[in-house]
Amino acid sequence: MVFKKMLAAFGVGGPSVDTVLDSPVCQPGGQLTGKVYLKGGETPVDIEHVALGLVTRVEVEGGDYEHDAHVEFHRIPVAGAFRLEAGEQRAVPFQFPVPWETPITDLYGQHLHGMTMGLRTELAVARAVDKGDLDPVSVQPLPAQERILEAFARLGFRFKRADLEHGHIHGVAQTLPFYQEIEFFAAPQYAHRVNEVELTFVANPNFMDVILEADKRSGLFTPGGDNFGHLRVEYATAHATDWAAEIDAWMRAVIERYPAGHAPYGHEYHHGHEYHHGHEYHHGHGGGLGAGGAIAGAAAGFIGGMVAGEVIDEIGDFFEGEE
Template sequence: MVFKRLLGALGVGGPTVDTVLSTPAVYPGGTVHGQVNLVGGERDAEINGVTLCLAARVEVEYGDEEGHTTKEFARVQVCGPLRLAAGERLAVPFAFPVPWETPLTAIGGHHLSGMVLGVRTDVDIAGQLDRGDTDPLAVEPLPVQQRVLEALSALGFHFHRADLEAGRIHGTSQTLPFYQEIEYKAAAQFARRCNEVELSFVTGPHRVEVVLEFDKRGVFGGDSVRTFVLDHAAGQQDLTGTVDGWIRGALGH
């Protein structure tokens, strides 16, 4: 994947930068590999540094209104100060570690509607920051996350949308300033007791906290939030029965 070429902060005739990913998709806790290609312009340029950022569109509340903002949640410096001669070509390889809590953007190769997340290349040229566009990055589920998603599908829940919300999920080990909600319409067997279920993962190197928020119906009304914990070894199991038990317990089935 080649990210959009950026015009240098020195204007027309200045250096250009291409970021090339050799990793087509990444998993939470994984690593993005690639290289940044610098090409000198018509004159020598002082580059103070090149930084890659992971950034995402996050929903925020402004009083009684909602809006969106872009939040960075990981950065890696590709190179420090250097002089790029006119016409010089320089390739700088990188390995960008992806946080375990990185939200999912794709499942089974299909983009999750509502998710905007990617890599941005920032270049400091002669003290002027050239901030590039955020180009999409595919983040696929880890095996244990995939099993939970498969279980919900097998039970008849239907994916509706996904988004990122600023804030914290109480009682979890969350470290990022936002969390992902993957929203499902309720399966038929649970439709009398809830309208929808919102799924969040708080993932770490040893375990995954699975947070389910239920929008209850009628006399069962109100939201109910439950957190369940799985280790990564659960990615080798069929979790349909486990998830069914979680939901029945939460809804009082």
């Protein structure tokens, strides 16, 4: 075993550590497993604790500017206090639960431009704490999330970038201090009225919230601005819906029927109360998304059912906009 991470905080001759994942690939709500390998240095040391933390990069607004910050958003202890003898080698197995709201970093083997995710090992000895390097982690979408992303690709949207915004979305039971925005260039059939569309997932064990934001161009007689849609996804329902058709219906309603600041089919967001990405709104009434009002089998569903999406032929075009 090669111990690649000499802990700088403990000096030459101190202990070393290496974290080895069984697999760096996971899903929201899943887990990462592996072992933390420790090797004693030249003298015995008393280890106070070993901990692991998921770390990602978040955009934080600070006055008139934004900056990136690396945020540890989930942390678990791996081992408590123990004595590590000189030259001793010890393996500490772990099971690291991945939060349901963990942002997606990869899709169909393609990394989402703008995303950073890693597992960091922390070792504390004699009140000195060493936070090691990040071991890269790949977060794949849940099947329901994959179905939505697949529908965007089928409609001709091109992926632009993804990022994490610091803050909370009004009306959503969000536990992490940030949310992911997956940005798309508008598909050709909507590009005359819409610049970009942003997609946000906030998942939990039973359902997920799906938030859509369309950046609408101004027209000769109609204003531009952002149009929002917020729908609840029940995993166990709405598994037979044509999601490309549903998204297309929402987009066409945004373009043709609704002024900026409103979303179709009973989901209205008005200016004046809460903030989402710099725009104020509050919730109106609930309802389904799609022509006629509600999706069959889901009282408030945009997409549901843990249905595996097939690999799409259009994946190359989907990532064409990646920078």
